[in-house]
Amino acid sequence: MAFSPEKSNFRSPLKGPPSPSWNDLLLKNKKALNHVLFTMHLQSRSNKQTPSSSPSPQIRKSLDFTLPSLVSDPISLLSDQILLSILSKLPDSQRNCNSLVSKRWLNLQGRLVRSIKLLDWDFLVSGRLFVRFPNLIHVDLVNGSLISLGECGCF
Incomplete structure (x- = not known):
């Protein structure tokens, strides 16, 4: 009988319990999540409406x-x-x-993104670098400033 690691449900006792997934963390308490979503929805609706057109208590319920x-x-x-x-x-x-x-x-x-290695000099010249990554602290320009042998026409 061959051992198949993909189908094995064995967990090492050294690893501990499995870490929860994002879905488990976000949807664990649905009542709290629904309350937050409802509050956000009401705030977005109240920002769009004028005070004279606020919904009646019947509609709010x-x-x-x-x-x-x-x-x-x-x-x-x-x-x-x-x-x-x-x-x-x-x-x-x-x-x-x-x-x-x-x-x-x-x-x-x-x-x-705070640091990036630039590989294409045209990306810097186009101005898209700082639009795409507005919070850059460090930009490595070495690889982007080198011309490869294929581009210079030398064989």
Whole structure:
């Protein structure tokens, strides 16, 4: 009988309990999460409405029950500062993958980058470097400033 490590459920006693996933942490207390989302939703609605057009108490009560249908993506309600603090806690390998989720997350990930190694001088000349990475402290220009032998016409 062959041993298959992919199908094995064995956990080493030295490793300890498995770490919880992001879904477990975010959705552990659904009542608290719903309260936060509802509060954020009400704040966004109150910012859009004038004081004379505030909803009646009857409508406000109905909002309590329709919140899950109104919020299809609860993470989109989070502010940039909250998302930045969440993304900053991730390791670099996961942070780079998460930047592919949306343009908003790509821009947020760019704000977390403090040091970069420039490989393409045209990226610096175009001005996109500081738009894409606004909080840079250190830029390594050595590799971007070198001309490869293929570009100079020398064989």
